[in-house]
Amino acid sequence: MKFRNFKMVDYVVYGRGCFNQLDEIIAPHRKSGKPMVFLLDHFFENKPLADRIPLRGNDKILFADVTYEPKTTYVDSLAGQLRNEFGTVSGIIGIGGGSTMDLAKAVSLMMNNPGSSADYQGWDLVKQPGVYKAGIPTLSGTGAEVSRTTVLTGPTKKLGMNSDFTPFNQIVLDPELTANAPANQRFYTGMDCYIHCIESLEGTYLNEFSRSYGEKALELCRNVFVKKDKWDDECDDQLMMASYAGGMSIAYSQVGVAHAVSYGLSYLLGTKHGVGNCIVMNHLGEYYPAGVKEFKYMVEKNKIDIPKGICKGLTDEQFDTMINVSLSMKPLWENALGKDWEKIMTRDKLRGLYEKL
Numbered sequence: 381m382k383f384r385n386f387k388m389v390d391y392v393v394y395g396r397g398c399f400n401q402l403d404e405i406i407a408p409h410r411k412s413g414k415p416m417v418f419l420l421d422h423f424f425e426n427k428p429l430a431d432r433i434p435l436r437g438n439d440k441i442l443f444a445d446v447t448y449e450p451k452t453t454y455v456d457s458l459a460g461q462l463r464n465e466f467g468t469v470s471g472i473i474g475i476g477g478g479s480t481m482d483l484a485k486a487v488s489l490m491m492n493n494p495g496s497s498a499d500y501q502g503w504d505l506v507k508q509p510g511v512y513k514a515g516i517p518t519l520s521g522t523g524a525e526v527s528r529t530t531v532l533t534g535p536t537k538k539l540g541m542n543s544d545f546t547p548f549n550q551i552v553l554d555p556e557l558t559a560n561a562p563a564n565q566r567f568y569t570g571m572d573c574y575i576h577c578i579e580s581l582e583g584t585y586l587n588e589f590s591r592s593y594g595e596k597a598l599e600l601c602r603n604v605f606v607k608k609d610k611w612d613d614e615c616d617d618q619l620m621m622a623s624y625a626g627g628m629s630i631a632y633s634q635v636g637v638a639h640a641v642s643y644g645l646s647y648l649l650g651t652k653h654g655v656g657n658c659i660v661m662n663h664l665g666e667y668y669p670a671g672v673k674e675f676k677y678m679v680e681k682n683k684i685d686i687p688k689g690i691c692k693g694l695t696d697e698q699f700d701t702m703i704n705v706s707l708s709m710k711p712l713w714e715n716a717l718g719k720d721w722e723k724i725m726t727r728d729k730l731r732g733l734y735e736k737l
């Protein structure tokens with residue numbers, strides 16, 4: 381048995397309004413003549429948050445276009461643009477949902493590593509630390525703020541740059557930044573956390589480290605989506621910590637069936653991670669009976685729309701593509717179904733599941 385020795389985020393600040401400390405926090409990381417680059421989710425263009433960014437000298441705000449989930453081509457073009465303009469930069473500060481945070485991590489790494497980000501999709505392929513990087517979530521649930529990966533869609537695969545150089549140097553957890561996110565989006569991203577917990581807690585890779593964080597994250601998700609009748613500040617506070625704890629839980633375990641199936645959807649159809657997980661979770665009663673029952677209750681209680689019929693009319697070839705992508709996620713299946721997972725999740729069985737979505 382080889383135990384994972386995992387690298388964590390260096391610094392964490394948490395609290396309502398802690399975004400106001402950003403200037404002070406990043407000051408020691410400024411290098412003379414080299415800008416701090418703020419990669420801001422395009423949702424915040426012309427919004428008050430854009431004016432609160434502590435710009436100094438030749439600092440730059442880049443708006444992250446997250447219409448599609450991050451692609452390696454987009455990472456390469458952002459890093460190329462910064463290299464052409466400045467040579468190097470003092471740091472990259474990603475402010476937004478999971479997509480923007482992943483972009484910030486990847487661009488930071490690509491400032492100091494040659495070639496394309498597609499060359500580094502996999503485990504421990506990144507050889508040089510990136511430039512200083514900080515992550516500031518404006519949606520809670522993905523756990524991207526604590527993870528050692530950055531999920532990218534490349535020319536041949538959807539896979540992260542998973543490495544010890546990937547975690548942020550700093551995260552700023554300010555629940556005020558998540559206030560007023562639209563209810564559907566907040567739910568989809570929040571459910572990413574809930575589903576991480578179910579998959580981790582029901583998985584065969586579970587250990588006490590994962591369980592401790594996973595149970596806490598699950599309790600917080602339940603407070604927010606099951607117990608509360610109306611969204612309030614406490615919900616933002618709790619969901620932000622649920623995301624953090626959920627991410628910590630996954631660090632030592634793995635996700636499962638919902639993620640393995642949802643990756644196929646996003647690869648073929650571009651379905652976004654949060655909503656894709658929800659679409660799949662609706663049909664996983666066989667694998668996670670209690671979790672799926674509660675999930676359906678939360679959907680109803682919070683009056684959320686989950687798209688249906690998204691695989692209608694797909695060709696055999698398209699189903700095969702999704703099945704191939706999904707079955708290639710071996711650790712996820714092994715975590716969910718055990719060593720003999722290939723006997724349980726046959727291609728036919730998986731095709732049947734995709735047809736229901």
Ligand code: NAD
Binds near residue numbers: 450527572
């Ligand atoms: P997202 O970042 O894709 O954003 C979804 C939408 O919400 C976008 O339109 C965005 O502009 C908008 N938005 C962001 N903040 C908002 C706010 N406060 N108010 C209103 N709108 C806001 O959504 P997400 O669910 O946070 O992230 C999903 C991404 O995270 C996927 O790309 C997925 O692959 C990635 N992910 C990464 C990890 C990891 O460990 N690195 C883990 C899980 C998911």
Ligand code: ZN
Binds near residue numbers: 522572576639653
């Ligand atoms: Zn996820």
